[in-house]
Amino acid sequence: MVERTPILNFFTHVILFIGFLVAVAPIAIVAIAASHNMADVNRVPMSLIPGTDFWTNMKTAWTTADLGPKLLNSLIFASGVAAGKVIISALTAFSLVYFRYPGRHFIFWLIFVTLMLPLEVRIVPTYAVAANVLSPYQGLLDITGITWLIEKVTGIQVSLSLGLLNSFPGLILPLVATATGTFLYRQFFLTIPDELTEAARMDGAGSLRFFVDILLPLSRTNMAALGTIMFLWAWNQYLWPLLVTTDPSHATAVTELKSLIPNVGGGLPEWHIAMAGTLIVMLPPLLVVVLMQRWFVRGLIATEK
Numbered sequence: 001m002v003e004r005t006p007i008l009n010f011f012t013h014v015i016l017f018i019g020f021l022v023a024v025a026p027i028a029i030v031a032i033a034a035s036h037n038m039a040d041v042n043r044v045p046m047s048l049i050p051g052t053d054f055w056t057n058m059k060t061a062w063t064t065a066d067l068g069p070k071l072l073n074s075l076i077f078a079s080g081v082a083a084g085k086v087i088i089s090a091l092t093a094f095s096l097v098y099f100r101y102p103g104r105h106f107i108f109w110l111i112f113v114t115l116m117l118p119l120e121v122r123i124v125p126t127y128a129v130a131a132n133v134l135s136p137y138q139g140l141l142d143i144t145g146i147t148w149l150i151e152k153v154t155g156i157q158v159s160l161s162l163g164l165l166n167s168f169p170g171l172i173l174p175l176v177a178t179a180t181g182t183f184l185y186r187q188f189f190l191t192i193p194d195e196l197t198e199a200a201r202m203d204g205a206g207s208l209r210f211f212v213d214i215l216l217p218l219s220r221t222n223m224a225a226l227g228t229i230m231f232l233w234a235w236n237q238y239l240w241p242l243l244v245t246t247d248p249s250h251a252t253a254v255t256e257l258k259s260l261i262p263n264v265g266g267g268l269p270e271w272h273i274a275m276a277g278t279l280i281v282m283l284p285p286l287l288v289v290v291l292m293q294r295w296f297v298r299g300l301i302a303t304e305k
Helices: 006-033 054-064 067-098 104-116 123-131 135-144 146-154 168-175 179-189 194-202 207-218 220-235 239-244 253-260 271-301
Strands: none
Touching: 006 271, 054 067, 054 253, 054 271, 067 104, 067 168, 067 179, 067 207, 067 220, 067 253, 067 271, 104 179, 123 135, 123 168, 123 239, 135 146, 168 239, 179 220, 194 207, 207 220, 220 271, 239 253, 253 271
16 A cells, blocks of 8 residues: 655656756757757857747758658658558467467567667667568579579579568568567466357357457557557667668658758758757657657556456
């Protein structure tokens, strides 16, 4: 039982207020810097009183970095990754929990071990696969000698090639697998009463119908929480979109911020334009968090079924 006293309540609110300041202060500084002109933003120390050039700087950042199409690319990229992770992890966890086959626990731990292999660690092989999805099959044909045999018999040299660079599938597909989502769904599915499964089986529901009509509606809060986390994670990705998209038409908003980086060697740096662009890029994920906050919290702490 938690004891409620005026002193404890006071210190609790003080700690919460300090945490609020720590979280909001960087965003406030960015917004203030985006409202200054070049002279004011480069003054040391910078004034913490908002300036009058906010909308001018926002418009300049929008046109300089061409943020309209880039925000759309980021929205497609982040939404595709989030949706793919939710669907793939749900199907994987459903297989691991409700199907009895040899090695399923070993497979789960193999998936779980991939938590120690972030994207930055496997960036080279992932890029190689995205550059040519069929390269593993080409290697298999070469090792087994089938390529040599086909060339000797028919004179045709087999060369399998399918590149996904500069495309949305190349951006999205290599990132849709998630051990975190699989673990989250697996732990939730293990709490589903066996009586519910038996009742569905007695009513004649097959595996797919049980998954779609029963498990997915029960796990909608988990889906919202996982989707929100993965949307934010994908939106803030920088290294992978930078490698995959050499064509500016497929660039994301986060990677395009580099075009607003001030040129320190060419005079006064335009930090006010860079901060305005940063603020624009921050707004969509911030809006997603605000809209999904209730579902996000329920998906992480709710235990009722």
